[in-house]
Amino acid sequence: MINWQDIIRQGAEIKASDVFFKSGTAPYQRVKGVIEPVPDAQELSPEDTSQLAQSLMDEQDWAKFQEYHEKDIGLTVEGVARLRINIFQEQNDIGLAMRLIPLEVPTIDSLDLPQVLKEIAMRPQGLVLVTGPTGCGKSTTLATMLQHINSNRRAHVVTIEDPIEYLY
Structure with missing residues (x-):
């Protein structure tokens, strides 16, 4: 599975406002309003984004996601940032948009x-x-x-x- 927390840490260091995970492409980030690829990141498979989404939700939230194809959650990467995460279904694949919120x-x-x-x-x-x-x-x-x-x-x-x- 991808190390998404390292990607968030790297994004926070360069003041990225958002990080995006979508199958078929490497993760990308928004820095000063410009969307750019995350340096040295590998292309994500549908399994990668599905595993990432599942790892962020408990069973009840995962069941709701399966039903409604969208879920918003908030969590903290200790010492780095608070995240507002939108997990969504897109053309039978799962995508994630993570907004970085300063601690x-x-x-x-x-x-x-x-x-x-x-x-x-x-x-x-x-x-x-x-x-x-x-x-x-x-x-x-x-x-x-x-x-x-x-x-x-x-x-x-x-x-x-x-x-x-x-x-x-």
Whole structure:
């Protein structure tokens, strides 16, 4: 079986945002918006991607995947990154897309986000909705706001997300 964790480690070192596994091709990654092959990686067979997918799921999740042909999971590669993984069926083969999420939650200032987010985060109550297309920074924006709350006041905050991306 492929050593996917080494591929994730290599991707994290060069700040890849995503790593993709698809049979018939070597794994590839998105770095600064450009999709490129993972250096020195071997072409994957349908068995490789199937084994990888099965290794990431328990029996119950695998059964659901068999029924619905798609599954989203979150997990952590210790010391490297948190992953949001989409496992999907594509033309009778299994593919995986892994989004790398930094273990350290960035700050509002480090991302040059509008300062009004700090003001919103400090309000004692309310509902915040952040919307937009995939990959535009919704989860990271909310994570920075939650980190600001956790650093500056005591509060009971409820998030609804599946899978969970950032851990606090």
